[in-house]
Amino acid sequence: MKLLLCISGASGVVYGERLLRVLSEMEDVVVDLVISNAAEQMIELELDVDKEELSSLAHNEFKPDEMDAPPASGSSLYDGVIVIPCSVSTLSKIATGVADNLITRSSAVALKEGRKLILVPRETPLSKIHLENMVAISEAGGIVLPACPAFYGDPQDIMDLVDFVVGKLLDCLGLEHGVYKRWD
Ligand SMILES: Cc1cc2nc3c(=O)[nH]c(=O)nc-3n(C[C@H](O)[C@H](O)[C@H](O)COP(=O)(O)O)c2cc1C
Secondary structure (H helix, E strand, C coil): CEEEEEECCCCCHHHHHHHHHHHHCCCCCEEEEEECHHHHHHHHHHCCCCHHHHHHHCCCEECCCCCCCHHHCCCCCCCEEEEEEECHHHHHHHHCCCCCCHHHHHHHHHHHCCCEEEEEECCCCCCHHHHHHHHHHHHCCCEECCCCCCCCCCCCCHHHHHHHHHHHHHHHHCCCCCCCCCCC
16 A cells, blocks of 8 residues: 655644554555645654654655655555645645645545545634535545544553544554554
8 A cells, every 4th residue: 555644734743653653664555755844843843753753754755845746646656645634724725626735736636536535634623614624525535534532442641542543544544453442
């Protein structure tokens, strides 16, 4: 499976970091990376690791303004595009067809090619505009997977909460994992 993992500038870049670590350890998964300019600031603010360490976990990294990079074209065969976390700005652009950087363009490509697109918004509260844009993504075939961890698995720390969201996303991709405790 070949995936494009995009990190945008919402709070919760730890979700993107954790997903990248899990995917990079999976056999038969190739993961390419795009980090938005706003996300670079979030990484400095919220993570103990620097951007270079994240970049080293990916197969290829592309800059957000690299509009001629492979993921910008439908002829480049990615199985899925993930934006985690997804700012409501990026989500709204994707919902309205704006393709002004590599993250929004790759997402538009995934939708037009009928490939998997998973957006993980982190914002609260949500305006009518945000909600309508989420409906538009869903109607266009994308998956909106809000960063909403569940608490029934007796989480012991923040990483258990992060892993719940990451695990649900891996479920959507059909990848086997033991990242979160399932209801039994
Ligand atoms: C400290 C801080 C926290 C932010 N948190 C969020 C957030 O949780 N969700 C969100 O959608 N935007 C958030 N933003 C706003 C985005 O960073 C901003 O809309 C940015 O332009 C998004 O750019 P990008 O989507 O290209 O990464 C935050 C901004 C700052 C400075």
